[in-house]
Amino acid sequence: MLLSPTMPANTPASTFGAFIFADRRNRLLLAIAVATAAIKMLVFKHFFPYLDFTSDTGSYMQTALQNLDHNIWPIGYSKFLWLFHQVSHSETALAVLQLTLLEVSAWFFYFSIVYIFRPDSYFRYGFYAFLLINPLFPFLSNYFISDAVFLSLGLTWITLLLWMLHKPTTLILVLHGLVLGLAFTIRYNALFYPFVALIPILLSRYKVWQKIMALLLPMALIASFVLFIRQRSYEHAGVREFSVFSGWQMMNNSMYMLQYRKLDSTDVPPKFAVMHKLVYHYCDNLRRSEKKKHVWDGSVFMWDNEAPQKSMLRDYWVTNKDKDAYTAWAALAPLFRSYGEYTIQKYPWDFARYYLLENAKLYMLPEPEVLNAYNRPYMGSDLNNVSAFFRDGKKEKPESKYNDLQSTLMALFPSLIVICHLLFLEETIRYLIKKGIRKSSRKFNIALLLCWTFILINFAFSVLAAPIVLRYQVLLIVLLLGYTLLLTEVTDMPATSPEEAELEEERLMLGV
Template structure:
């Protein structure tokens, strides 16, 4: 693989030089307009866990560990954001070189893919954000692109590389929980002996099992609760609350704890009308102090005289309780859950909200003390070109994401009806299958698991554009050649 990849780089060195030089120039210009990193409330959670060298946190701990490791080399936010942007750019370049090598989409299409993958402004803003998004996107691009190589040119060491990538990605965001199953598909589709393919598929699943077990034990040591993700329990209960929009929940068969949560929700509804509920992407029920889950959390701490210092421990204690409650509500009212949560979330998938990228630094002209201390700013005041300029610049990309998904649907229908013969070439057929396995898994996980926002769909968008665009272009080219004959 590496010998062949080096040959690809040499053969397309003009693309490589333009990509590296262009990315450097763009980043320098970008920092003239935004000299400071971008922050949200999540940023301070990551920084706080890094400062305390925690092994578990509300969020996956991987990014906090990365911040702490990077600080041994530099405490500059410019150096950090340059690294993050570079990772995304190099991973996108790896994807681009891979698809033009295996699928040869033609010069015009290659240039279009090159521009969309390497010079989109989203990479700059994600790279500038203090959060796990840039690392997650960059490593996920490396992971998926490596799967393309596994299908087309498998090597003995691919199993180890995939295991390492999966482990790193899982520490950053639990959205990657379905990645090992896509990895298993790639190994099964590869051209190697059956024992090697099964070993690769099994190793990916083993990574996720061992990782979940490790996190559960760390949570038990730290908070006394043996669970994988307290956040998952909070999120499941949050999703279930949307059932109350058109159902009068009957709590007579609830456990005492589930009934207490139900009472908190019904108390909330006495003074709040359902039509005034914020959209899913606002995460109101998850984070707002007036929301019923937070009120239940506060009442629990008051009841048991829990100090503020132990609030995170109680937050984790709530995870299993809320998970049980959420499962109960969803199981009892599946159709209402589908109508009030799944369908709106599916629609949001077609046009994902820009969310934190609607405005720089969540609309503030200063940063909080954890960022000041961590990056050694002289003051909390920051300056920038425009608070909402990025809204206008990034506004087209949710539309592009929706159009790209529509294109995948059209491509699948065309292949099913008329174009199956164009997939007779093995690498096209297997790569096509891998792309659509990933597409379906991403939709399913995104729609069911959490409110959909664009930064979570940035990496899938690049995959859909890169691999989907290259396959489509070459299929059309071969169809035209056949027609001319």
């Protein structure tokens, strides 16, 4: 038994491919999923015919067109765009490709769980219905940013971890390392993924040498990528920076508390003298004003033309007129990082109060941000490379008359995150009280521990280091909803001894 105690012991355990394509019910479910995805995209494109842009789009686009190895954002998505551009110049094709990647990874996740854990009702049909009607995937796929590709890699990564528990082969081990390494090139949030992967790897049935390889492979790929980017940054800008953006982000985060403090210049290190003077006057004005900045404004201090960081950027260009944007950002990033660390260490309680605590609240109710509306009409006018990347790229793209529909749909999801957290917590407690650990297999219990590990580390990473917006939390929604349905199913099962559960699991795997 994995989840369902009613499954007969002589049920044949086919291969994963046969499980999907030879089983009539699963074949029908897959056919409906494929047809629905196609219809969903056709309907979506009727309402929202053009790709949407954000403030990040221009940087990705320029880096892709020039096939650069440096950018203020991770270069993985730009490399993906460069490959796409060798084949197609169609906006619709890019949206379809990104949705296809999302749908394939989501259904791989779904059918893998059905195959591995054999749920019979809540998950099989409840989660299936969610994937069919979920409007987040088409909207994410319609943006010229990295979210859709990163989410598809995240879903694939989680699924491979489950396969490590179910069928610990060397091939799965290698695929996991490659997917994790690739995800890190797309977005640096994947930095904490190896720590989550520790749980299934160490508790899997791999041999010791395989476990060591499973741990080292993704770390080696990530380390190699970091060294590569640092070297390319040094060659181009003369600064060995891995993440230029993180230095700017560190200072931005510290500014949320500085706007509430009455600053002075005593004991300020000389290297921060110019910077601190700018911060003093800027924050003094904010402190006296009723219009404070809030954490849901994201990286607002980085983009405000009157803020210290943009002032320093303008001063840099006065004496370095021949430098490009990346070089300027890279040159200032170490100073901004050091100043952010200095102020956080000097005022730790203020940082906890005005940034960490507020960020923790925002984690539960993230802002829809760019998902709230169609941004193309005013974003596209600021981009110089649209016509080079897409056919008819410069052709006027009118604002959709269904903007209200988008904002209405997206407004539902922050509340859904709260509901999913509460339901998942409630079902976990009920699972423990009703001795669900004894009802389910060791494999399922490890998978549940994996989910909790991801949730807790994702929370810590998001609150401490990353901007919190709805599009960054879609993987969390998928996991919370899926595992809540699984927990409900296993908790409501009749009690079965651990020995019977393990025996039934082995019978299913062997096809006895």
